[in-house]
Structure formats: C-alpha cells, structure tokens
Amino acid sequence: MRDNDRSGAPGQSGAKRAFERGGTDGLRGDRLTLGYHGPAVVHEASIVVTAGAVTALVGPNGSGKSTLLRALARLHRPSTGDVLFDDGSSALTLQAKDFAKRVTLLAQSRPTPSGVTVHDVVGYGRHPYRGRWGRDDADGVRAVAWAMEVTGITAMAERPVDELSGGELQRVWLATCLAQDTGVLLLDEPTTFLDLRYQVEILDLVRDLADDHGVAVGIVLHDLNHAAAVADRVVLLQNGKVVAAGDPADVFTPQRLTAAYGIEVDVAVDPSTGLVTTRPVGRHTKRALQGESI
Numbered sequence: 001m002r003d004n005d006r007s008g009a010p011g012q013s014g015a016k017r018a019f020e021r022g023g024t025d026g027l028r029g030d031r032l033t034l035g036y037h038g039p040a041v042v043h044e045a046s047i048v049v050t051a052g053a054v055t056a057l058v059g060p061n062g063s064g065k066s067t068l069l070r071a072l073a074r075l076h077r078p079s080t081g082d083v084l085f086d087d088g089s090s091a092l093t094l095q096a097k098d099f100a101k102r103v104t105l106l107a108q109s110r111p112t113p114s115g116v117t118v119h120d121v122v123g124y125g126r127h128p129y130r131g132r133w134g135r136d137d138a139d140g141v142r143a144v145a146w147a148m149e150v151t152g153i154t155a156m157a158e159r160p161v162d163e164l165s166g167g168e169l170q171r172v173w174l175a176t177c178l179a180q181d182t183g184v185l186l187l188d189e190p191t192t193f194l195d196l197r198y199q200v201e202i203l204d205l206v207r208d209l210a211d212d213h214g215v216a217v218g219i220v221l222h223d224l225n226h227a228a229a230v231a232d233r234v235v236l237l238q239n240g241k242v243v244a245a246g247d248p249a250d251v252f253t254p255q256r257l258t259a260a261y262g263i264e265v266d267v268a269v270d271p272s273t274g275l276v277t278t279r280p281v282g283r284h285t286k287r288a289l290q291g292e293s294i
C-alpha cells in the first residue's frame with residue numbers, strides 16, 4: 001500500500017510467515033461517540049483502519065486515542081456510531097470468537113499472570129481457534145513459533161513471564177497478538193518500555209505486516225516522528241475529536257501541532273529520507289536556536 005520511495009523502511013521483510021493467512025480485512029469506526037461513566041470523551045470520531053496500511057492515532061494526553069482504539073476492539077460500546085468491517089458488516093454484532101479471529105488489540109497495560117511461561121502466554125493468542133477440548137488448531141504451533149521469532153522472544157520461551165523486564169514483557173504481549181493471526185491489528189503504544197533497537201524493530205515489523213501480509217494496523221503513538229516514519233495515514237485527536245486525518249506531511253503542520261499540544265512545534269522534511277520530522281520547541285531549545293548558550 002505504501003510508496004516504497006517514501007518509506008525509508010527496509011525492503012526486506014522480517015515478517016515472512018510460516019503459514020498464509022486467509023484474505024485481508026479492514027475496519028472503520030463511523031461517527032463514534034463514547035465515554036465512561038460521565039460525559040462522552042470521544043465525540044463523533046470516524047477512523048478508517050485500512051487493509052495493507054498503517055494508521056497512526058496521535059494527539060496529546062487524554063485526547064481519546066486509547067478510548068477510540070478500544071472502541072474499535074469492542075472493549076467500549078459506543079453510545080452512537082458503529083464499527084464496520086470492509087464488507088459493511090457491523091463488528092459490534094459478531095460472536096466474540098469470530099471477532100477475535102479478525103481483530104486483536106495490544107492494550108496499554110495488562111495484568112501479568114504468575115507461574116506461566118512465555119510460550120504459554122503467546123499460546124493464549126490461539127484461543128479463538130481452539131476447539132472444545134482445548135486442542136490447538138492445525139496452524140497453532142507454527143503461528144506461535146512465528147510470532148515468537150519475529151518479536152525476538154524465542155530464546156526466552158521457557159522463562160516465567162513474571163520475571164521479565166517491561167520491554168521483554170511488551171514483546172511477549174505483542175507476540176500473543178500476532179499469534180492470534182488477525183487481519184486487523186490494533187496496538188496501543190507498542191513501543192512503550194522498549195529500548196531503541198526494539199522500538200525500531202517493532203515499527204519495522206508493523207510496516208512489514210501491512211506491506212507483506214495486508215494487515216490493517218491501527219497504532220497509537222506518542223512519538224510523532226515514529227508516526228511519520230511508519231504510518232500511511234495519521235489521525236490527530238484533540239479533546240476527543242478528530243481534528244485532522246491524512247498523510248503525515250499534510251496533517252503535521254506547525255500551526256496544527258502547536259494548537260493541539262499547546263507547545264511550539266517545528267516541522268521540517270528530512271532531506272535524507274523525505275520524511276516529515278517534528279521538533280517541540282521548549283524554552284531551552286528556543287534559547288539555543290536564538291544562539292544563546294543554554
């Protein structure tokens with residue numbers, strides 16, 4: 001889906017699968033309004049998570065990114081609006097197991113189970129495919145092995161998950177989602193806790209999944225430069241509303257970002273990659289830009 005000349009991403013796929021998934025899927029939220037116990041926190045938000053593309057949700061803290069992503073994953077029921085697959089069918093009325101074969105969510109935080117191994121946890125991702133007696137489906141072993149390999153956790157397969165670092169655990173949860181083998185992959189801040197290498201590898205993997213396997217990826221990211229590097233489209237939220245959506249180069253304007261984040265933001269194009277880059281200008285940066293010592 002993405003122009004290769006714009007991606008700056010490696011062309012070699014690290015995500016080649018040992019099995020082929022059937023078909024592609026896309027998902028969209030149509031004028032979703034939802035809240036928790038009080039007033040709505042997301043208002044009439046529409047978002048398209050397209051097959052074979054990466055769609056990044058960005059915006060300041062509390063702007064509704066996670067709430068909107070969780071609505072797409074059916075964890076919050078909207079008071080108005082609908083969540084629809086590409087074929088026009090509503091995701092809100094699908095049986096839970098059938099939905100879990102089509103959509104998965106890497107949530108921001110999950111309770112860590114105790115007394116279970118990494119391999120066991122990744123195997124949880126196969127739950128929609130398990131029969132009544134808990135046996136694996138035919139693709140289960142290969143799907144789990146592939147998910148562990150591409151997230152770099154094969155060597156820790158037998159370690160108890162409650163002994164892992166935050167970054168290791170994050171990769172285990174991502175592998176669990178990948179083992180679920182869905183056409184739609186929703187990721188809420190997947191690079192949290194990850195060191196530089198794994199931030200880049202996870203974003204490369206996300207790109208590979210969209211490019212090579214037609215996966216529809218919806219991803220919440222705080223780092224606007226990561227969003228510009230990995231996403232085909234960005235959706236900018238502010239106060240629970242979508243204020244702009246489209247190509248990162250169109251959405252990321254200094255005026256719009258400054259208004260959304262309440263801090264001056266510079267925008268430029270990196271001449272070596274052609275990607276749009278953003279730089280928040282704090283007091284010290286401003287002084288340095290003005291040639292003062294900081």
Ligand SMILES: Nc1ncnc2c1ncn2[C@@H]1O[C@H](COP(=O)(O)OP(=O)(O)OP(=O)(O)O)[C@@H](O)[C@H]1O
Binds near residue numbers: 041
């Ligand atoms: N469980 C909850 N109960 C009540 N209000 C909530 C709950 N979770 C989030 N909110 C509120 O909903 C609004 C949107 O929160 P949300 O987590 O979707 O924002 P976000 O853009 O993902 O923020 P962040 O960048 O900080 O993760 C905020 O005002 C938040 O306080």
